[in-house]
Amino acid sequence: MALQHSIVVTCGKGIHDILKKEVADLGFNIEKVNPYSVEIKGDFRDCMYLNLHLRTANKVLLLIKRFQAPHPDHLYQVISKIPWEDYVHINGYICVTSYIQNRHIIDTRFGNQRVKDAIVDRMFNQHGKRPDSGPKRDQTVVYLYWVNSDCHLYFDTSGETISKHGYRRIPFKAPLRESLAAAIIKSTRWKPGVPLINPMAGSGTLAIEAAMIACNLAPGLGRENFGFMHLKSYQKEAWLALRDEAKKQVTNGATTDFFINDSSLEALRAAKKNATWAGVVPVIDFHHGDFTQVKMPKEQGIVILNPEYGARLGQVEQLSNTYNKVGDFFKEKCAGHWGYIFSGNPDLSKQIGLRTSRKMPFFNGKIECRLLEYELYQGSKKND
Numbered sequence: 001m002a003l004q005h006s007i008v009v010t011c012g013k014g015i016h017d018i019l020k021k022e023v024a025d026l027g028f029n030i031e032k033v034n035p036y037s038v039e040i041k042g043d044f045r046d047c048m049y050l051n052l053h054l055r056t057a058n059k060v061l062l063l064i065k066r067f068q069a070p071h072p073d074h075l076y077q078v079i080s081k082i083p084w085e086d087y088v089h090i091n092g093y094i095c096v097t098s099y100i101q102n103r104h105i106i107d108t109r110f111g112n113q114r115v116k117d118a119i120v121d122r123m124f125n126q127h128g129k130r131p132d133s134g135p136k137r138d139q140t141v142v143y144l145y146w147v148n149s150d151c152h153l154y155f156d157t158s159g160e161t162i163s164k165h166g167y168r169r170i171p172f173k174a175p176l177r178e179s180l181a182a183a184i185i186k187s188t189r190w191k192p193g194v195p196l197i198n199p200m201a202g203s204g205t206l207a208i209e210a211a212m213i214a215c216n217l218a219p220g221l222g223r224e225n226f227g228f229m230h231l232k233s234y235q236k237e238a239w240l241a242l243r244d245e246a247k248k249q250v251t252n253g254a255t256t257d258f259f260i261n262d263s264s265l266e267a268l269r270a271a272k273k274n275a276t277w278a279g280v281v282p283v284i285d286f287h288h289g290d291f292t293q294v295k296m297p298k299e300q301g302i303v304i305l306n307p308e309y310g311a312r313l314g315q316v317e318q319l320s321n322t323y324n325k326v327g328d329f330f331k332e333k334c335a336g337h338w339g340y341i342f343s344g345n346p347d348l349s350k351q352i353g354l355r356t357s358r359k360m361p362f363f364n365g366k367i368e369c370r371l372l373e374y375e376l377y378q379g380s381k382k383n384d
């Protein structure tokens, strides 16, 4: 069996429990859960597998070394003793990123530079040559987590974040990050086989993420480049085998209905293009019109809306009327369904005027949001 290392999978604020379940469902034992990450044990192949399959994660970090360093000079000394030539290509390119809370470091760029210097100086001393370095994350990425004296040094095997799933070539306005959309979908009662209606779909992220889950489409299948590909341990055949295995598991999702609607033709065009890139167009119906005119295709299902909430777009007063109409739409047209609103504005959400059965906290960047769940039945009760 390959050597087991600590692997830390990071995520956005507030979704660590959803990530924990996702990682466990992929067959890993969870060692620890932190506010922004989960920890497991695994090997290089596991890192590739996680990068290929995870929907709610930001990055997959493979521990190189854990050590104590009170000062940047200690940091440099320890890091320059690591045999980088065993891991990193001498003609490669290195980027260092970090999270640092150390009293000697005011600007994290200084910490990053010390790490980079330690690596390239070591390689130059050993081989008379050194890799290039800079801010691009498209090759070897080293990540330093340094709090007080406690240092964790990792390879960021994702490189560029895996919170983007590669299909969104046209974002339209205020799109949700794909990993957040996947986390929202996983928090609803939707599961493959249940119809999903997305009446204010924008660029379609929520419906596309659900459709990808229904079709068992691994988000990493659409991506050509990951950080792990630039390390010496990378074996292309092993990666291609994982991809082939994932491709064989793709289904046509035919047992599920997905319904995307938006009043903007531009949004609809973006959603169609994005669904095409994601490979889920055949399972989605696209409609143009006001959400109030949407007819539920089945008697039961999930209706999920992410209206604007005034933080980035439009004015709060104008939106108040829209939220009120969402309440009417839920009551009059969606009986038999579970309704969901994802919004960052609690005052606007109150305009819906229906009793929530669950309120789930999320963060969209720095904005605190809620996913509100409504059980919709004939004559859903008003509750102010």
Ligand SMILES: C[S@@+](CC[C@H](N)C(=O)[O-])C[C@H]1O[C@@H](n2cnc3c(N)ncnc32)[C@H](O)[C@@H]1O
Pocket: 171, 172, 173, 174, 175, 176, 177, 199, 200, 201, 202, 203, 204, 205, 206, 261, 262, 263, 264, 267, 289, 290, 291, 292, 306, 307, 308, 309, 322
């Ligand atoms: C915040 S965006 C949704 C973003 C989406 N979740 C994404 O990830 O791309 C809200 C969308 O609602 C649409 N919209 C606003 N008012 C509408 C209405 N009355 N009927 C249908 N769509 C509407 C807008 O055109 C916009 O695309």
